[in-house]
Amino acid sequence: STPPLELTLVVAATARDMGIGANGGLPWTGLRKEMAYFARVTKRGDGNAVIMGRKTWDSIPPKFRPLRGRLNIVISRSFVPGLPKDPAGGPDASHVEASSLETALEYLRQRRKAAGTPGSGRVFVIGGAQIYAAALGLADARRVLLTRIMSDFSCDTFFPLALGSPTNAAAEAMADAPKWVQRSRAEHAAWIGEEVPEDVQTDNGTEYEFQMWERVD
Ligand code: FOL
Numbered sequence: 001s002t003p004p005l006e007l008t009l010v011v012a013a014t015a016r017d018m019g020i021g022a023n024g025g026l027p028w029t030g031l032r033k034e035m036a037y038f039a040r041v042t043k044r045g046d047g048n049a050v051i052m053g054r055k056t057w058d059s060i061p062p063k064f065r066p067l068r069g070r071l072n073i074v075i076s077r078s079f080v081p082g083l084p085k086d087p088a089g090g091p092d093a094s095h096v097e098a099s100s101l102e103t104a105l106e107y108l109r110q111r112r113k114a115a116g117t118p119g120s121g122r123v124f125v126i127g128g129a130q131i132y133a134a135a136l137g138l139a140d141a142r143r144v145l146l147t148r149i150m151s152d153f154s155c156d157t158f159f160p161l162a163l164g165s166p167t168n169a170a171a172e173a174m175a176d177a178p179k180w181v182q183r184s185r186a187e188h189a190a191w192i193g194e195e196v197p198e199d200v201q202t203d204n205g206t207e208y209e210f211q212m213w214e215r216v217d
């Protein structure tokens with residue numbers, strides 16, 4: 001049956017300052033095994049959806065767009081307000097356009113009444129900063145699959161939540177701030193449905209580590 005609509009944010013960010021982007025794209029090139037992890041995890045299971053902002057959509061190479069095997073939902077304030085329409089040819093033909101994260105989620109809630117259709121599986125929020133911030137403001141945001149990039153890159157866009165950094169302790173001490181905890185490698189593996197490597201990964205000379213964080217409240 002259809003799982004509850006909970007949001008999982010997927011992000012790769014620098015360990016030092018949670019940098020996620022530069023000049024309209026990713027700050028790094030050639031993290032091929034990391035990108036393969038992103039693709040596998042967001043595809044696994046049936047009928048998953050990926051929600052992204054318009055700038056992130058524009059940043060994906062056209063040959064990979066829409067992201068295959070997933071219902072792509074793109075958000076822009078310039079899109080027609082109200083409940084999104086399925087594109088001609090059905091919801092897997094290309095992508096669905098929504099004017100806000102809220103209307104995107106309303107659209108998915110409607111679709112999920114019919115099990116076995118695209119959009120009835122897991123829902124991933126894949127950026128960028130504005131869409132992550134909107135998602136983190138909702139109680140539906142339960143989990144962050146964070147790839148922590150150990151090397152430093154110059155960034156102009158940042159993930160709007162400090163996970164596992166000293167500044168987070170201060171944020172968490174504030175009243176009402178949601179608390180985020182890092183899950184074990186075994187819990188992470190069980191949720192994504194594949195083994196999670198224990199050691200630091202290296203692609204193209206860049207070191208990184210796969211983590212899963214969950215909101216506890
Ligand atoms: N999360 C993580 N962990 N890594 C990322 O690189 C990442 N990138 C975005 C959002 N969350 C992320 C946004 N940027 C593609 C390109 C850029 C992008 C997201 C996806 C993309 O082309 N994906 C293809 C794989 C292409 C390939 O195999 O090289 C896909 O099918 O998912």
